[in-house]
Amino acid sequence: MNDSLEAFQKEQRKTPYLDALISYAKDKVVPFHVPGHKQGRGIHPKLKEWIGESYLSLDLTEVPGLDNLSQPKEALLQAMELAAKAYGADYTFFLVNGSSSGVHSMIMAACNPGDKILIPRNAHKSVFAGLIFSGAVPVYMKPEFDYALQMDHTITEETLVENLKEHPDSKAALLVSPTYYGVAANLERLVSIIHDSGKIALVDEAWGPHFHFHPDLPVSAVDAKADLVVNSTHKLLSSLTQTSMLHLNGNRVDRARVESCLRLFTTTSPNCLLLASIDACRMQMATQGKELLDKAISLAEKARAEIRDLPGVQCIGREIVGNPGVYALDPTRMVISLRSLGLTGYEVDERLRSKGGVQIELSDLFHVVALITISDSEKEVDQLVNGIKQILKIPNQESKGFLEKKGARLPDWPPLKLSPRDAFVSQHETVPLEKADGRVSTELITTYPPGIPAIAPGEEFTQDILDYLRLEQEAGSRITGVADSTLQTVRVVKG
Numbered sequence: 049m050n051d052s053l054e055a056f057q058k059e060q061r062k063t064p065y066l067d068a069l070i071s072y073a074k075d076k077v078v079p080f081h082v083p084g085h086k087q088g089r090g091i092h093p094k095l096k097e098w099i100g101e102s103y104l105s106l107d108l109t110e111v112p113g114l115d116n117l118s119q120p121k122e123a124l125l126q127a128m129e130l131a132a133k134a135y136g137a138d139y140t141f142f143l144v145n146g147s148s149s150g151v152h153s154m155i156m157a158a159c160n161p162g163d164k165i166l167i168p169r170n171a172h173k174s175v176f177a178g179l180i181f182s183g184a185v186p187v188y189m190k191p192e193f194d195y196a197l198q199m200d201h202t203i204t205e206e207t208l209v210e211n212l213k214e215h216p217d218s219k220a221a222l223l224v225s226p227t228y229y230g231v232a233a234n235l236e237r238l239v240s241i242i243h244d245s246g247k248i249a250l251v252d253e254a255w256g257p258h259f260h261f262h263p264d265l266p267v268s269a270v271d272a273k274a275d276l277v278v279n280s281t282h283k284l285l286s287s288l289t290q291t292s293m294l295h296l297n298g299n300r301v302d303r304a305r306v307e308s309c310l311r312l313f314t315t316t317s318p319n320c321l322l323l324a325s326i327d328a329c330r331m332q333m334a335t336q337g338k339e340l341l342d343k344a345i346s347l348a349e350k351a352r353a354e355i356r357d358l359p360g361v362q363c364i365g366r367e368i369v370g371n372p373g374v375y376a377l378d379p380t381r382m383v384i385s386l387r388s389l390g391l392t393g394y395e396v397d398e399r400l401r402s403k404g405g406v407q408i409e410l411s412d413l414f415h416v417v418a419l420i421t422i423s424d425s426e427k428e429v430d431q432l433v434n435g436i437k438q439i440l441k442i443p444n445q446e447s448k449g450f451l452e453k454k455g456a457r458l459p460d461w462p463p464l465k466l467s468p469r470d471a472f473v474s475q476h477e478t479v480p481l482e483k484a485d486g487r488v489s490t491e492l493i494t495t496y497p498p499g500i501p502a503i504a505p506g507e508e509f510t511q512d513i514l515d516y517l518r519l520e521q522e523a524g525s526r527i528t529g530v531a532d533s534t535l536q537t538v539r540v541v542k543g
């Protein structure tokens with residue numbers, strides 16, 4: 049190990065914030081502060097039995113010694129500085145309100161009301177919320193659609209250049225890479241195109257917090273020099289649920305502005321245990337990330353080979369790299385399809401749970417997605433493969449035959465008629481779904497996961513979208529964002 053790497057590793061073994069939190073708990077100071085359960089004393093025994101006293105002793109919010117998330121100066125600042133060094137960013141901010149709060153903040157930091165921002169239409173709903181909060185006006189870019197897989201990939205260089213040419217007045221471009229399905233864009237190239245045209249590059253890299261730590265994974269957005277990058281450490285690494293990071297590079301976006309936006313979207317009572325878990329997660333990845341990811345990648349590759357050997361089962365692999373919109377692939381993402389056997393992703397999801405004792409991350413009409421992370425071992429991964437084998441034993445006629453019956457496919461994106469904010473704050477009227485063709489939505493209607501809106505505020509319902517929503521509903525998808533959860537009616541701009 050060379051001297052600078054050794055010094056880096058030595059520094060990265062520190063966990064200043066986790067240490068501060070443990071030290072506060074050890075001091076046994078008598079708490080006359082929130083939370084009301086007073087480090088577990090008042091919590092109901094039924095819950096205490098499950099989560100344990102040591103966990104509860106750390107369930108604290110900001111008190112002296114535990115710094116302040118809205119203006120960090122002590123242990124939390126040190127932890128964030130270590131995270132910035134670990135990821136190679138200029139600054140890193142810890143998030144406890146999910147990656148969503150990072151996405152909202154980066155859009156709001158980059159754009160004022162009326163500013164144009166280029167966005168791939170297959171973005172997560174948090175991006176659309178960011179548009180509503182900021183008042184920015186989107187130019188939706190068309191991601192590459194893979195007809196064979198029935199899946200959107202990323203934006204190509206050509207699409208980006210075309211949109212930048214058509215909208216020279218845009219302020220920023222937001223990229224989503226990788227997609228929920230693990231498909232990554234050529235970020236180095238795309239970010240440099242955005243910068244060369246004088247715009248701000250934002251990247252929603254919620255699904256790539258591990259990329260920086262392994263050479264066989266796609267290039268990370270921070271390494272590609274994007275200005276602001278969101279990483280969901282809770283999704284694929286080991287920090288607790290709701291925790292994420294927002295990284296800042298360079299000075300195209302004002303750091304103080306980012307901080308004030310973060311304050312708008314962050315609780316004033318951040319859970320210190322969540323923050324400490326980000327500190328521990330960073331230490332783990334900076335000191336052991338490569339080895340941990342070696343294991344995850346090889347487990348995933350082995351499972352992929354076994355799954356692909358099963359009759360009628362598809363599992364996406366490196367063969368799609370080079371297809372339009374597929375620059376690189378995260379091998380730890382297992383995108384599996386049994387559609388050639390007539391099964392929807394929802395049916396596979398349900399059967400894996402009931403017959404295989406396995407719960408996957410995502411199902412859509414055509415696929416299921418299983419995540420293999422640094423936490424998995426051969427035992428769990430074998431259970432996934434065995435779960436699929438169990439499904440194959442079920443006679444085909446038990447399938448509802450949904451895909452064949454409907455000739456299912458994803459719809460074309462609906463046309464944009466109003467800015468998301470203007471539509472969201474408009475007077476609305478409620479109309480039957482079947483009568484909504486040609487009307488402008490005030491709602492963000494999303495199948496969840498993956499959380500990509502079928503229609504966003506400001507977009508016009510088309511017959512294609514209406515048919516698709518009904519199809520998703522019948523197939524058993526979880527549709528969110530509608531006032532009427534039965535989807536009999538939708539809210540549209542009045543008049």
Ligand SMILES: Cc1ncc(COP(=O)(O)O)c(C=O)c1O
Pocket residue numbers: 145146147148149151171172174224228252254255280290292498499
């Ligand atoms: C691409 C993408 N960005 C952002 C988010 C929001 O993440 P969180 O649930 O941590 O708020 C998600 C959630 O699934 C996502 O898929």
